[in-house]
Amino acid sequence: MKEKFKNYHKIPENEYSNIWDSAIFILDTNILLNLFRYPENARVDFLKVLKKIKSRIWVPFIAGLEFYENLEHVKNSQMRAYDKIYNLIDKTKSKELLLKDELISDLKKLKLEKRHYDISEEQLISDFKQLSNDYQEKISDIQTKYLFDEKSERKQKITKENLKLLDDLEKLLEKKVGDPFGDQDAINKINKEGKTRFENLIPPGFKDSSKERDSNKRNLTFNSLIYKREFCDLYIWNEIINKSNSLDTKTNNVVFITDDAKEDWWRIVNGKTVGPRIELIDELKTKSNGKIANFLMYNSWRFLEYATDKYKIKLKSETLPQIKKVQENRNFALKYRDGIYIAFKKYINKTNSHVEFVPSQAKHLIIFKDEVLDLIAFDVRTKHSINFNIDMVIKDVMKKFDSGILDKYYSYNLVIIEFDREEYEINRFIYPSYSEKLPSKINIVSNYADFDEVNKEYIIE
Structure with missing residues (x-):
């Protein structure tokens, strides 16, 4: 019985060192991008560790493409x-x-x-x-x-620091990035498979299905080929499988380093992450015809923690806490965004309103007044700002009205969602006075997003 279900058994700690000695180390997009979020000392230490395994590092093509697509946004943030x-x-x-x-x-x-x-x-x-x-x-x-x-x-x-980091990273990863996909048919085949996998919650990537509705960030293009953003994790997974099949016989272990904390990658039991999803281990071993003996996954700071111990690398005392903090902040922001997105959908259904997820048909401009959401991407019809100014927003809306852009709509709702109860109580009496000055088809609606501690979800009142 144990032999048939050995993937459910935890690998003994004394075997990890040998696994690392014959493993390829695959870096996810977020590992590369997070380097630009670290303080200078932490990024120097992280690169020091990566250089130790330089000969066995590999980056999927899609991870590289996502990296360059998002790099300027990360630096600007x-x-x-x-x-x-x-x-x-x-x-x-x-x-x-x-x-x-x-x-x-x-x-x-x-x-x-x-x-x-x-x-x-x-x-x-x-x-x-x-x-x-x-x-x-x-x-x-x-x-x-x-x-x-x-x-x-x-x-x-x-x-200057960012330019140096990019230069160091590009030199480190020279000739260590996967090749672009051959043709659109190969991509479309994965897209078709992805829809079936998502419907059946087969990892990885099913937690990214909501990205399909974000038309502002739906596709990536390269060499005239179109990659759908919601399937990027699945593209990467296919690359990992293909790369595993091409490895020489001495490299029979795969270590994937990712700061993606979602359950479509990780096996989470009672809130504790215990390793990669069993489905992923099974699939990699099966599709590599048993060539791959072990599949390990680490987040950035766990990887660094083990690597420094194995290779006797001395890090600055603040490096691990700083790297862990960056990952925790990003995970919180993404989880927070997902919570608001769900609350927003419930709000739309409750008010019997209809929002098409196509910019030209949208009947709502949603403004989330919050600092965290300002750090992350959100739906194309939303704007978010901690420095919200109602006069500037109305000025922008009136420009659209005067230009005739809003003629196609029966009504245009400016929905302002507050996260501060005190501000909400004040502003909900102020906003109606602005509505009176606007054309009758433009309405201002003020709502408050409250966090339900019992059900751990946001409710938009």
Whole structure:
């Protein structure tokens, strides 16, 4: 019995070292992209480890294509963090000036010169003005420190670091990337298989089925061939199987390194990740005609943890915690996005509204006011911003109205979803006043997204 179901048995720890000695190490897209999210010391340490196994590294073609497609977005998202700091400080400065003016106005109303001999209204106001000026000066110094214009030393430093990292990575992976798919028929065959696999929850990739509805990010193209984004994991899996069949007899183990934490790759029992899905192990061994003895999977920090122990590589003390933190943040953001997406679908159904997932037919502009969603891609009909400005949004909508773009719609709903209860309670009384100034076919709707701790899901009220 044990022999028939040996894939369910955990590999003894004392065998891992030998497996690594005769394994090919395959890198997923997110491993490459996350290097650009790490602090400089962590990325240097990670590259140090990759160089140790340089001769046995391999990257699927689709992983390489996804890497270059998303690289600029990842780099820019790191830059935008500094812009947000600058904007938040600017907002604080404005609030402080308003408070100062309000305080001075209230002090003048007291008419202290007429009512109190020991308090000089003029001196008190002068002191408050000086205090405000000092505050504005000091906070401007902080703002300048994080200023991120083209001439900023900080921006130049990060740009230089990113260029060096890309150069080092490209040299490391020279001649270690899979070949493009031969023709469109080969891709379409996988697409057809993918639909059946997704319907039956056969890994990998069935958790990516929602990507089909995101028409802004649906396809990747290369050499005039079209790759559907929702099947990218399945493309990579097919490449892994084909690569396994082409290995020499000395390489009979496969190690896949990925920061994808979804259950369409990992076997998760009682919330604990215990290894790759059994279906994946079975399929790889079967389709390689038994050539592959073991299939292991690691996330970035687990891989680094084992590699540094095996190869006696010394890392900086902060490297592993930093890499683990980046992975946790990304996983949280993606899980958060999925939760909001489900809540959004329920909201649409509840209101008997209809949203076509094609830009030209969309009847809603959904704005999610939240910081986390600003870090990740979302549906094409949504916009998300922590620096939301209703006047700017309405100005943009009116441009569409005046240009005739909205003539095809019976109505156009501007749905603003708040994640802050206090802001929601204030704004839900403010937004209707804006609606009154708009053409009758344009409606502003305000909703609040609350997290249900019991069912662990978002509910849009």
